[in-house]
Amino acid sequence: MNARRTIVSYLIILLILYLLQFVLSPYPHSLMTRIMVFAIYASAYNLLLGFLGMISLGHSMYFGAGLYVTGLLIINKLVDPFSAIIIGVFSATLLGVATAPILLRTRGPMFIILTLMTSLAFYYAVILFNNVTGGEQGLVLPLERLTLPAGKFLIDLTSPVARYNAALLGLIIAMSTSLTIYLKKYSTLLLAIKENEDRTELLGYDVYRHKLTVFLLSSTLSGLSGSLYSITARYIGASLVSVNYSIMPLLWALLGGQGTVLGPLVGTAFLTVIIDIASSYTSSYLIIVGISLIALVLTAPEGLLGRIKTRWLRV
Amino acid sequence: MDPLSAFFLGVLDGLTEGLLFALVAIGFTLSYGILRIVNLTHGEFYMIGAVMTWVLYEAAKNPLYSLIIAPLFSAFLAVIIERTVLSRIKYAPEPTIIATAGLLYIIQQSTLMVIGPYSRSVPPPLSTVISTPWFGYSSYKIAVALASIMIAATLWIFLKRTNLGLRMRCVQQDAELAKNFGINVRKIYSLGFGLSAALAAAAGVLIVPIRQAHYLMGFDALLMSLLAVTIGGMGSLRGTFLASVMIGLFGGIVAVFTSPTTSRILSIMLVVVVVIFKPHGILECVKK
Amino acid sequence: MSKEPLLQVRDLTKKFDGATVLEDVDFTIAEGEKIAVIGPNGAGKTTLANLIIGRLRPTRGRIIYMGREITGLPPHMRARLGISYTLQSIGVFRTLTIRENVELAEKTALGRNHRREYVSSAIIQVLEMAGITSQMDRPPSVLSPGHQRIVEVAMAAMTMPSLLILDEPTQGLGEQDIGLINRMIEALGDKTSLMIIEHNIEFVLKIAEKIVVLDRGRILTEGTPEEVVTNESVQRVYLGR
Numbered sequence: 001m002n003a004r005r006t007i008v009s010y011l012i013i014l015l016i017l018y019l020l021q022f023v024l025s026p027y028p029h030s031l032m033t034r035i036m037v038f039a040i041y042a043s044a045y046n047l048l049l050g051f052l053g054m055i056s057l058g059h060s061m062y063f064g065a066g067l068y069v070t071g072l073l074i075i076n077k078l079v080d081p082f083s084a085i086i087i088g089v090f091s092a093t094l095l096g097v098a099t100a101p102i103l104l105r106t107r108g109p110m111f112i113i114l115t116l117m118t119s120l121a122f123y124y125a126v127i128l129f130n131n132v133t134g135g136e137q138g139l140v141l142p143l144e145r146l147t148l149p150a151g152k153f154l155i156d157l158t159s160p161v162a163r164y165n166a167a168l169l170g171l172i173i174a175m176s177t178s179l180t181i182y183l184k185k186y187s188t189l190l191l192a193i194k195e196n197e198d199r200t201e202l203l204g205y206d207v208y209r210h211k212l213t214v215f216l217l218s219s220t221l222s223g224l225s226g227s228l229y230s231i232t233a234r235y236i237g238a239s240l241v242s243v244n245y246s247i248m249p250l251l252w253a254l255l256g257g258q259g260t261v262l263g264p265l266v267g268t269a270f271l272t273v274i275i276d277i278a279s280s281y282t283s284s285y286l287i288i289v290g291i292s293l294i295a296l297v298l299t300a301p302e303g304l305l306g307r308i309k310t311r312w313l314r315v
Numbered sequence: 316m317d318p319l320s321a322f323f324l325g326v327l328d329g330l331t332e333g334l335l336f337a338l339v340a341i342g343f344t345l346s347y348g349i350l351r352i353v354n355l356t357h358g359e360f361y362m363i364g365a366v367m368t369w370v371l372y373e374a375a376k377n378p379l380y381s382l383i384i385a386p387l388f389s390a391f392l393a394v395i396i397e398r399t400v401l402s403r404i405k406y407a408p409e410p411t412i413i414a415t416a417g418l419l420y421i422i423q424q425s426t427l428m429v430i431g432p433y434s435r436s437v438p439p440p441l442s443t444v445i446s447t448p449w450f451g452y453s454s455y456k457i458a459v460a461l462a463s464i465m466i467a468a469t470l471w472i473f474l475k476r477t478n479l480g481l482r483m484r485c486v487q488q489d490a491e492l493a494k495n496f497g498i499n500v501r502k503i504y505s506l507g508f509g510l511s512a513a514l515a516a517a518a519g520v521l522i523v524p525i526r527q528a529h530y531l532m533g534f535d536a537l538l539m540s541l542l543a544v545t546i547g548g549m550g551s552l553r554g555t556f557l558a559s560v561m562i563g564l565f566g567g568i569v570a571v572f573t574s575p576t577t578s579r580i581l582s583i584m585l586v587v588v589v590v591i592f593k594p595h596g597i598l599e600c601v602k603k
Numbered sequence: 604m605s606k607e608p609l610l611q612v613r614d615l616t617k618k619f620d621g622a623t624v625l626e627d628v629d630f631t632i633a634e635g636e637k638i639a640v641i642g643p644n645g646a647g648k649t650t651l652a653n654l655i656i657g658r659l660r661p662t663r664g665r666i667i668y669m670g671r672e673i674t675g676l677p678p679h680m681r682a683r684l685g686i687s688y689t690l691q692s693i694g695v696f697r698t699l700t701i702r703e704n705v706e707l708a709e710k711t712a713l714g715r716n717h718r719r720e721y722v723s724s725a726i727i728q729v730l731e732m733a734g735i736t737s738q739m740d741r742p743p744s745v746l747s748p749g750h751q752r753i754v755e756v757a758m759a760a761m762t763m764p765s766l767l768i769l770d771e772p773t774q775g776l777g778e779q780d781i782g783l784i785n786r787m788i789e790a791l792g793d794k795t796s797l798m799i800i801e802h803n804i805e806f807v808l809k810i811a812e813k814i815v816v817l818d819r820g821r822i823l824t825e826g827t828p829e830e831v832v833t834n835e836s837v838q839r840v841y842l843g844r
Binding site: 112 | 353400403404408409410412413414416417418419420421422423424425427428432534538541542544545549574576577579580583584586587590591
């Protein structure tokens with residue numbers, strides 16, 4: 001396995017992403033920020049989908065935990081933005097810990113259904129407590145909360161530069177996680193579990209523990225994406241934790257193809273740009289999501305199942 | 316209204332809703348039982364039933380026809396989907412879920428493009444009120460409950476007594492074996508899937524005068540179906556029906572004292588709790 | 604050298620929905636002993652194996668391994684204690700390379716056995732003999748089913764088990780491959796116990812020190828190969844097929 005080549009390609013991509021901010025005009029610049037934030041989510045989702053073959057339709061819950069906890073902490077002046085992010089991410093982890101025992105005991109269709117149901121419960125809870133959360137309409141994060149003095153300087157988290165690099169930093173964390181799993185050959189064990197849990201267990205591996213580990217990494221990083229979204233978009237709203245935002249990461253990961261590290265980023269970028277263009281023409285732009293899913297399912301060479309179940313290649 | 320009356324009202328409303336969504340749910344479980352697929356598009360057939368009712372009402376002022384037309388149209392659409400998409404991916408579990416999720420968006424967004432984002436209403440064909448000592452109850456709602464029971468009963472008889480129904484049950488038991496007995500499994504798949512869509516659409520037709528037609532209403536029906544099959548057991552018609560009624564009852568009572576949103580949340584949590592203790596559905600302990 | 608048997612199965616009974624698949628099964632395997640479990644189809648042999656490795660829970664009865672009760676332990680814990688199992692169907696991972704398959708198995712051995720180096724290289728030698736080592740970085744699908752089975756047995760052997768359970772390992776294999784399986788078993792040495800479920804009587808007679816005969820969920824008889832082969836009821840029920 002060419003570990004060095006993988007790492008080098010990875011670093012080159014990160015460099016390109018970093019340099020991109022100096023050449024993009026304002027609109028593509030903020031679009032790129034959004035793409036990167038969502039790519040964190042896609043990467044997180046891909047940990048479960050690519051390595052373990054588990055399709056979750058409930059990840060919006062973990063994204064939402066990060067989104068709302070961070071957002072509400074900032075709106076209500078409870079802590080500074082950095083602590084808000086950390087607390088937000090941690091709450092996503094906690095939610096993962098709370099839901100894992102229920103969800104991980106099931107497989108296949110029942111897992112999918114349960115994840116869908118639990119994330120719907122989260123969505124309805126957000127709607128229910130809309131005097132706190134702002135419900136469907138949502139809440140905007142005030143500018144003042146996002147500028148903080150640091151010694152003689154002023155850190156302005158609302159500046160495009162800050163937002164872009166915060167997103168990039170988050171993406172580095174997310175992609176590095178996938179990369180590490182791959183480089184440390186942990187992915188071999190995970191692929192074995194994906195192919196045949198029983199057989200892996202018979203070899204002596206505690207399959208539940210490993211599924212739990214990946215699941216918690218996935219929910220934590222989803223929370224990171226949500227946290228960063230609240231800050232970079234300065235908005236929290238129920239639409240961001242609807243079923244749509246559970247299906248989007250699935251689509252991003254699938255569109256990105258077989259790449260372990262790069263796949264989610266490519267898929268997210270592609271779909272986000274297309275939806276961005278489409279939304280200026282029609283309010284029914286989500287139909288693109290539907291068409292893409294069908295197209296994927298029908299055109300994958302070994303069928304979509306083959307695509308999910310076969311091994312994931314390098315960068 | 317005093318709490319006792321409110322309670323009874325909740326019971327009645329819950330029963331009606333439970334019975335209506337039972338139609339949707341048994342449609343869902345039928346497509347799981349026969350084709351072994353989890354069909355996320357199912358709620359959209361319900362929505363199509365409702366929207367078509369409104370469209371036909373606006374066009375012809377007589378919504379009763381929609382009870383025939385909408386289910387037929389949905390069945391037709393379902394068969395097309397089954398032939399073009401589902402059989403292509405060979406009904407494999409995960410691709411089917413992804414495909415039906417995609418179809419959900421296509422149908423939903425197409426409807427949005429056609430009728431817009433607003434709720435559309437249709438007046439109930441029966442506007443009389445049945446008075447009880449506690450409150451007046453809409454006779455239409457009672458009619459809906461009765462209609463749901465009748466439709467479910469008809470389905471039951473169809474499956475148990477007719478030749479076609481027998482063939483469907485054979486395929487549900489063991490498709491391979493059914494093929495060896497000369498049953499045209501492909502045809503049964505199409506018919507079964509069409510039937511499940513028709514059931515959902517019928518429920519959609521019935522509910523429009525009570526709720527309104529809206530392009531997003533499918534989600535709710537899908538959720539109710541999922542809740543029902545999770546407790547009632549995937550593929551079990553009896554279990555799904557009972558579970559749906561129970562969930563409806565529970566939700567109806569809770570909603571009277573809190574709110575529809577809270578009732579949804581509590582219904583979900585109820586189901587999750589049941590799943591923890593009885594992963595295969597409640598009927599498992601009722602041994603025949 | 605302890606006198607206590609490695610594995611004791613006591614009153615083991617398994618019922619599924621009213622059907623009794625195994626009833627009051629009682630036997631022991633000593634350390635280093637090589638036994639075979641034979642019997643007609645449906646006799647309960649695979650169920651027995653599944654109970655020992657923990658994929659199924661018994662309706663009644665106990666399983667005692669190395670002196671401790673393992674009846675409640677999950678499969679991966681039993682594997683860690685040294686029980687390895689190969690399934691009837693071929694259980695190599697198709698989405699991994701052969702090397703990754705073998706390494707995956709090796710990792711769980713984790714210093715359990717000080718003879719590890721020796722056994723490990725003996726196993727690799729057998730793979731070499733089969734010509735498999737030249738293809739280590741390809742997926743198992745490039746190998747014939749017989750060779751895939753050999754890799755699978757190698758994996759089970761790599762975990763350095765104290766008790767190796769093989770479920771119909773020679774099914775569909777040619778003579779040459781059966782010989783290689785034989786060598787693999789020899790590579791494990793005398794301290795490893797073996798329980799082999801088989802229909803291939805020739806193979807059984809070559810390998811086993813003791814044979815247990817199952818019929819319709821109960822032990823018909825047990826004994827040395829000579830005793831069993833000449834036993835009349837065994838001949839009636841099974842060998843005269």
